[in-house]
Every structure is written in C-alpha cells, then in structure tokens.
Amino acid sequence: xxxxxxxxxxxxxxxxxxxxxxRQTRRADESIAIKSGRVEGVTFGDSEGFGVRVLVDGxxxxxxxxxxxxxxxxxxxxxxxxIARASATALRHRVELDSRPPAHGTYRTPVVExxxxxxxxxxxxxxxxADEAMRRxxxxxxxxVRYDAQREWKxxxxxxxxxxxxxxxxxxxxxxxxxxxxxxxQRRSYPDSAAAGGYEWVRDLDLAGNGERVxxxxxxxxxxxQCPPMRTTVILHPSQLYMQVHxxxxxxxxxxxxFGTEASYAGTSFLTPDGLGTFRYGSExxxxxxxxxxxxxxxxxxxxxxxxxxxxxxxxxxxxxxGYLTSRETAPRIGAQSGGAMRxxxxxxxxxxxxxxxxxxxxxxxxxxxxxxxxxxxLLLATNRSWSIDDRRLNFQFATEMGWQVKGGxxxxxxxxxxxxxxxxxxxxxxxxxADERSYTLFGTPNCGKGEPGQIGHVGHxxxxxxxxxxxxxxxxx
Amino acid sequence: MLSERDPDGLExxxxxxxxxxxxxxxxxxxxxxxxxxxxTRFANSEIHQNVAESNTMVNLRFVDERRVGCxxxxxxxxxxxxxxxxxxxxxxxxxxxxxxxxHLPGPAPIAYVHGAAAPATADATPEFRAAAAREVIAAADxxxxxxxxxxxxxxxxxALANSLGVRAQEAxxxxxxxxxxxxxxxxxxxxxxxxxxxxxxxxxxxGREAADKARSARAPVSVPPGDYPVVLEPYAVxxxxxxxxxxGFSALxxxxxxxxxxxxxxxGSPLVTIVDDAEDLAGAPISFDYEGTPKRRVPLVEAGVCRxxxxxxxxAARAGRESTGHGLPAxxxxxxxxxxxxxxxxxxxxxxxxGGLERGLLVTRFHYTNPVHPKLVIVTGMTRDGTFLVEHGRxxxxxxxxxxxxxxxxxxxxxxxxxxxxxxxxxxLGASLVPALRIGAFTFTGATEH
Numbered sequence: 001x002x003x004x005x006x007x008x009x010x011x012x013x014x015x016x017x018x019x020x021x022x023r024q025t026r027r028a029d030e031s032i033a034i035k036s037g038r039v040e041g042v043t044f045g046d047s048e049g050f051g052v053r054v055l056v057d058g059x060x061x062x063x064x065x066x067x068x069x070x071x072x073x074x075x076x077x078x079x080x081x082x083i084a085r086a087s088a089t090a091l092r093h094r095v096e097l098d099s100r101p102p103a104h105g106t107y108r109t110p111v112v113e114x115x116x117x118x119x120x121x122x123x124x125x126x127x128x129x130a131d132e133a134m135r136r137x138x139x140x141x142x143x144x145v146r147y148d149a150q151r152e153w154k155x156x157x158x159x160x161x162x163x164x165x166x167x168x169x170x171x172x173x174x175x176x177x178x179x180x181x182x183x184x185x186q187r188r189s190y191p192d193s194a195a196a197g198g199y200e201w202v203r204d205l206d207l208a209g210n211g212e213r214v215x216x217x218x219x220x221x222x223x224x225x226q227c228p229p230m231r232t233t234v235i236l237h238p239s240q241l242y243m244q245v246h247x248x249x250x251x252x253x254x255x256x257x258x259f260g261t262e263a264s265y266a267g268t269s270f271l272t273p274d275g276l277g278t279f280r281y282g283s284e285x286x287x288x289x290x291x292x293x294x295x296x297x298x299x300x301x302x303x304x305x306x307x308x309x310x311x312x313x314x315x316x317x318x319x320x321x322x323g324y325l326t327s328r329e330t331a332p333r334i335g336a337q338s339g340g341a342m343r344x345x346x347x348x349x350x351x352x353x354x355x356x357x358x359x360x361x362x363x364x365x366x367x368x369x370x371x372x373x374x375x376x377x378x379l380l381l382a383t384n385r386s387w388s389i390d391d392r393r394l395n396f397q398f399a400t401e402m403g404w405q406v407k408g409g410x411x412x413x414x415x416x417x418x419x420x421x422x423x424x425x426x427x428x429x430x431x432x433x434x435a436d437e438r439s440y441t442l443f444g445t446p447n448c449g450k451g452e453p454g455q456i457g458h459v460g461h462x463x464x465x466x467x468x469x470x471x472x473x474x475x476x477x478x
Numbered sequence: 479m480l481s482e483r484d485p486d487g488l489e490x491x492x493x494x495x496x497x498x499x500x501x502x503x504x505x506x507x508x509x510x511x512x513x514x515x516x517x518t519r520f521a522n523s524e525i526h527q528n529v530a531e532s533n534t535m536v537n538l539r540f541v542d543e544r545r546v547g548c549x550x551x552x553x554x555x556x557x558x559x560x561x562x563x564x565x566x567x568x569x570x571x572x573x574x575x576x577x578x579x580x581h582l583p584g585p586a587p588i589a590y591v592h593g594a595a596a597p598a599t600a601d602a603t604p605e606f607r608a609a610a611a612r613e614v615i616a617a618a619d620x621x622x623x624x625x626x627x628x629x630x631x632x633x634x635x636x637a638l639a640n641s642l643g644v645r646a647q648e649a650x651x652x653x654x655x656x657x658x659x660x661x662x663x664x665x666x667x668x669x670x671x672x673x674x675x676x677x678x679x680x681x682x683x684x685g686r687e688a689a690d691k692a693r694s695a696r697a698p699v700s701v702p703p704g705d706y707p708v709v710l711e712p713y714a715v716x717x718x719x720x721x722x723x724x725x726g727f728s729a730l731x732x733x734x735x736x737x738x739x740x741x742x743x744x745x746g747s748p749l750v751t752i753v754d755d756a757e758d759l760a761g762a763p764i765s766f767d768y769e770g771t772p773k774r775r776v777p778l779v780e781a782g783v784c785r786x787x788x789x790x791x792x793x794a795a796r797a798g799r800e801s802t803g804h805g806l807p808a809x810x811x812x813x814x815x816x817x818x819x820x821x822x823x824x825x826x827x828x829x830x831x832x833g834g835l836e837r838g839l840l841v842t843r844f845h846y847t848n849p850v851h852p853k854l855v856i857v858t859g860m861t862r863d864g865t866f867l868v869e870h871g872r873x874x875x876x877x878x879x880x881x882x883x884x885x886x887x888x889x890x891x892x893x894x895x896x897x898x899x900x901x902x903x904x905x906x907l908g909a910s911l912v913p914a915l916r917i918g919a920f921t922f923t924g925a926t927e928h
Contacts, residue, residue, distance in 0.1 A: 033809065033811040035811055038576055038577065038578075039546075039573055039574060039576065040809060040811040041546070041548060041808065041809020041810065041811055042546075042547055042548065042569045042572075042573065042809070043547075043548035043549060043550065043569070043808075043809050044548075044549045044550075044565045044566075044569060045549070045550040045551070046549075046550070046551045046552070046553070046562075046565075047535075047550075047551070047552045048552060048553065049533065049552065051531075059525065059528075060525075060526065060527060060528060061528055061604075062527070062528065062529040062530070063529070063530045063531070064529070064530070064531045064532070064533075065531075065532045065533070066532065066533045066534060066552040066553075067532070076532075079530055080530075082604060083528045083529070083530060083604040084528070085604075086518070086525075086528065086603075086604035086605050086607070086608040087518075087525040087526075087528045087604075087608065089525075089605075089608050089609075089612065090520060090523075090524050090525040090608055090611050090612050090615060091524050091525065092522070092523060092524040093522075093524065119572060120568070120569050120572040120573075121572040124572065124573065124574065128574070141734070141735055141736075142734050142735070142736075144811075146811075178734075178736065180735045180736065180853075183738070183853055183854055184853065185735075185736050185851075185852060185853045259521075259522070260521050260522050260624075260626060260660075261519075261521040261522075261526050261527070262521075263521055263626040263658055263660060264519075264521070264626040264627040264628060264656060264657060264658040265628075266846075267845065267862070270927075348531040348533060349529075350527060350529055385850075386848040386849055386850050386858070387848055388846045388847065388848045388858045388859055388860065388881075389846060389860075390845065390846070390860040390862070390879060390881070390926045390928075391845050391846070391860065391862045391879075392664075392926070392927075392928060394926050394927055394928075395860065395879075395881050395924055395925065395926035395927075397858050397881060397883070397923075397924065399850045399858075417850070417851060419850060419858075419883075421881065421923070421924050423926070423927070452517060452519055452527075452628045452630075453515060453517050453529070453531075453630075472924075475858070475883050475923045475924070476850065476856060476858070476883030476884075476921065476923055477883075477885075477921055478856075
C-alpha cells in the first residue's frame, strides 16, 4: 500500500499541491435479506480503490479510482490537482488547516467472533429461526429479517508524513413483522441497530427469542386505537430517544453545516457560533458528548479520515451548547483544533464532518421504570418509525412504532401511529428527567445520509430514556 | 469519454459468465456498471468541494436450481473475476432451497433509444463545471445573495449478460445543476435543471431563478398551520411522484399487500396521469433495466385511475406475466421501481395556477419528507427555499416555512389544475418529468422560525 500512496502524494506535490492526503481503502460487505421465510438475497461485496485530496492555491480537489497501479496513481493525483486549480477560479477564502501533528499508528475494532469467518449457512439459519418465530404468530402479513456486516481496511497517508492503518468492523441486524388489514399496515421491529464488533453482537440480540413478541405487538397495533391529538407528557424509550439525539443534536452540531457547506442539500443549523458557550439548548439535565473512543460504537475509530486521533468532545453541558463536530478546516474558524469528526464513505468519497457516537449521558437518580412510575399522565413512545426535521434542525416530527398511555405511573392503553412534534430547543428545554445508566444503550445508525455525491455514514448514539413535558402528539388527520 | 476505458463491459460480463458456468451455475447473470462521476459543489459563493471518481462494479447473480448467491467486486482482473464467481457459488451452495423457481429474463429484442448519452456530458471538464458555478455565483452576486449548489456530470456504461442469452449494453449520461440562493437574513430560493446533455442546461437562468426567488423571500411572516389550497412548483411535485413510486407503484409492494395500488381504483383527480416511460426523449431515456429486459412504457395512473404497476422478472413470474423492464441490480429485496416517471402536462400557465388561489400558499420545494403511514401514503415534511402567501390570485409575500402531514393520495385526488410547463428533475427515485399543480387542500401541521 505505501508504494501507491507515496506515489500519489509525490505526484500531487510535484504538480503543485501544498497539501495532499491519500486514502486507500478496501471494503468487504455481506448482507442477508429474508422475507416471509424466503431468503431474498445473500450477497458479498468487495470494493477497493484510492482517493487523492489536494489543496492547490488554497482550493480543494479530489479524484479517486478503483485501479491500483502506479500509472493510475499518477493520473488520479494529476486530476485532483487540475480539479483544485478549477476550484481556485471560484474561491473567496483560502482553505487553512489546523496544525495537528503527523499521525502514525494502527487501530483495529475488537472482534470476538469474526462475522466473515462464520459460514453463510450458520448465519442464514439464525436469521431464518427469527423469521419463523415471527411467522408463528397468526395473522402476520409479511416478515423481514436483515443482516449486514462490513469491514474496511484503510490506509491514510499525507504529505506531512502521516501514515495510519485501520481495520474497522461493523455488524447490524433487524427483524420486522408487518400486520396488514385493509388500508392499514403496522410494523414492529427489533432492534434496527448496528455496532462495531463481530457476530457476538448479533448473537446477544437473541433475534429468535424476540420474534414472537415483535409479531404479537404488530398484531396488537392493528387492533389499537389511533393515537389522539393532545399536548401531554412524553417519555421517550432509548429506542426513540437516540434518533431524537441524532436529528436534533448530532446534525446541528456539524460545523460544516453551520458554515453553510451543506446548505443546498441537507440545510444549515440553528446552532451558530455566536451562541457557543451560552446558548440554552436544553434543560440542565442535558449532557451530550461526541465520543469516538467508546467501545462498540459505529462512530468509534482510532483516527478520523484526516488523520486526527479519536476524541471525546462535549457538545451540550448542563443544557448549554458548548461544542461542535469539527474538521481541520472548520475548527480554526472557531479558534479550535479539529475534534476528529471527518469520515468518508469509502475510497471514492471525500471525508465530511460526520457524527461519531453522539451520546446523551445518563443521570444518576431515576431508572427508566422510575420515570414511568413517576408520571401521572402521558405517553411512552418506543422505536423510531419515521423522522423529519427542517433545514435548520428546529421543527421536527417523529413517528414511533409503539405508543402506550401512561396513567398514574402505570403503562396502559396501546396506541397506533403515534407521532410527536416540536421545536428542538423548546423540546430539550422541557426535559425534566433523564434515566440512569441501567437502561443506557448504545445504538447504531448505519444509514445517515449527507453530502453530494451522497454518502452513507455509520454513526452511534447512546441514550437511556428521558421525559419531556407539554409535547404535541397525534399529529395529522387519520 | 463515451469510448470504454476498461475492457468492453459485455466482454467482462461474458468472462464472468464462463467462470460461473464452469462452477456449475444452472443460470447466471452479470451486470457490469462502469462509472465516471464528476461533481463540483459550491457554497458561500465559492467552490468548496470538487470531486471525480472512476469505478467499475461487476455484479454476479449465480443460480443453482432454486438457490441464489450474489457477489460484487470492482476488481476486473481475471483472478478477481474468478474469485467473484467462487464467492457467489459458495453462497448459493449454502442456501436453503427456495419454494419458488428463480426467474432470470430470457432474451428479447431491445430497441435502443437515441439520446441516452451525450458526448458533452461524458467529456465535461472541471473547468466547464467551474465556469458554470461562477455563472450561478454571478447571478447571486447581482441579487445581493450567496449561491450554494452543485453541478453533476456523470457517465455510466451498463452492460448486462445472462446465461439465457440476454446481451445488453448502453452508455448513459446525466447532468444536474441545482442551487439555493440565500440572503443574509436566511431568505432562500431554489432552482434546478437536469439533462442528459449538460450543454442543454441554461446555467444563467438557473442562477437567476434562485436568486430572484431568494430576493422575493425576504422578511417572511408567519401564517398559522392549517388547511390551505396550494400551488406546488415542480420541485415539490417530484416528491409526490417519488413517494407514490416508492410506496405503491412496485409490483412487490402490491403483492405483499403494503401498497395502495389496485388496478381500476380511483386515487387521483381526472387531471392526473402518470406513466413510467424510459423511451420519452423529454425524460432521461434508457433502453433496458438492470436485468437486461427492454423498458416498456407503463401507464401507472390514467385520469386518476390506477392502471398497472411495474414488474421485474421475479414479480412478473409470480403474477404470470411479462416483466415491464423495471428490475434493479440483484439481489433486490425491495422489488421493481419506476425510475422514469412522467406526469402529463395540463393547460394552465404558472400565473393561472396561482391566479386560481383565493387564499393559499405557493410552495417551491419540500424538505426531508418521510412516510408516516406507508399504505395511506401519509407523509410529513417541511417547505423550504421559497414559500409564499397568495391572496386573490396574487402573491402577497413570503411566509415562514411550514410542516405538513398529508396523505399524498388525498393530494392527488385534490388536484384542481396542472401546469403546462414541465421540468426534468432528479428525485430520490430517478429522473421525473413533472408539472406544477394546484391542489384544493393541503394540511400543514406545524411551523418553524424561518
């Protein structure tokens, strides 16, 4: 690998690059899809290539290729320089990078049971067992089981002498039962998550052991009444709270978005730098960190794709906005060093600021069950079903699979199609309870879209559950 | 360049087929997708990202009686191609036998469309894209706003071969310029143009449209959520078609009972006609799908009535009919999708559409839409980049953005007028040709601060 990366770096510098880095990546992925007892697809993918990123005259250029030859390294490096020169014809501010020390080292995701070494037969067998458990429940319309494993071998090299090698392994799985009746369809899934690690994570999910519960709940949803519109107290289970964190804290804390570089696609952010350190984001119970060092997270690594070491960065402290997800280019603009949040979706994409593991920290005091027992009237909402938020990350609306009435501290009536909506800082400001570590769960979101051309990011979120007051639920006409 | 850079895609596919047959495949299908993708992105009126990519993906579907294994690689040397076949064969051998037979399509004559690719797009340079970005930025400068956006020029060479004799190969190009113009107070306007031939895009016009809209969006006022009649610009209408296509027009969704779609069912006003037509040169024409089946024009909705869903080989076999040429690369648990939707134009000018609103909203574009209930096609999302109050048929002024929670089926049923101009736009489900619409009622359920 170093031969190719050295060659590309040398050519880029000879052609005029003042900064150059190269990422050579091989990605192996395996996916299994089962639908209603039928194996719909098993696929193994292998993709390899390299991408050269350069600064010329203060402007960016990037080119990438799947052909791993010296001649191609020269061609791609030269193309990146040419592209950067074209960028420089429409430049108003020269790019300045922070001065991180050259990066050296290796990192490997700890894996107990290598998912790629296990036979396909074994994995398909486990997944079919889960599917069968769901289909044993009478009345289920159709079922789905999906499993994915991905491993990346990444070499990062830069013309400052950096050389980092990493092996990152991720796995994910979900079982899903769908109950259908007339115009209605109700889905219940578990856990729709992913993690850094090996097949041991999938085994620990006990998918087959959860099949009957999931399918029975889907059937119960068909018979449940529609969630009524009202303002009420909402208790978010960790399986929904993680998505609330993702959309309303993770994305608005991306500093490239704050500076407008995603404005034409995903939008900008209400968390502007003038409020850094003072803006009241939520109640004093809210502490959120971006932690790329936590074991098992989809946002866990040794170095980001700019060669910046993994870090734990506070974003919200006691309800105040105190930090951002940053890069070498954006951090100096707020007087900081990169927090190491740049990641690329493979060899053929530039790194962008991505969430690492954005975790709402648990608070000692009340367990999740204590919070339910402490609630006179409200709704308990679990498992995300759909999500939407405006282009500054203020007005959000989520739907969950499950919604239970809470009355007198007890869980009661099940509602279908529950939704809730609000304005981000008002909603977080209404939080009056965060559960302790007993229900704290690290979720994985392997489908976070960003950038043009599109990139899919793997990010993590820790959450224990929380309570929010005076929230609008039951949105829309049903 | 339109001339191939790697060995001919069909020749690559044939080599993989031979490897698969040597390993005992009873059927096999090979898709070779060679891509040269280029994109120049700008923000704050300067180019900030500028990328190019060359890649070749080889995808094999290996069939062993009723068992299937799929594998893909972007290595094209013979050793890698042999490993690819071995991977797919190994997967297939481990599979439990399926209840139903595997159906690869047989050969059918392909009437190749003229106009799937344009040399100018295939050969577009970074200097060409940068010049376009400068032109958009100049339009923003002239209006006192800043430009954000991207300019894409893509070349894709698709080759398909299967063991039943299917052989298909085609070069396709795509170009798209989009821009958000934004002022210092956050007022914003959007414009977009797309074409097979990038030189057909009127760059200056796109820049002016977005900048003018941003300027007219200054100092928005709040309007309360509620039901409003609306005029949806084509940039918003494309989302309606995408959601309907994603959730309902696929034969797999119909077969699984999760679609609203039933032939003969009335879902729209008589003004609504939607076809999937990959041969229409006003769209983004292509000749065959990712199974090598010729594309067929499919009437999805005619005068408000559901007519026909789209099929790939497997869903067609289940239904005892022919594929309509809407297969995606294998393995595909999501089913076939319409990727070339076209909504019939109406007779109304933009002014007439707006003129028909006694009190309503003009919506430029939707943002971050997501289904709340898939079978009822209840969708939530936000407006963005230009939302205006209309009273007595005239635009009164800009309003702050609103959240809607709305059944797109009810929206189709409420179409009162259809624009006579259409735009070719890229949604999340392919390239669609869409007009503006006036809809009698649209339910807005929330508001935001800008």
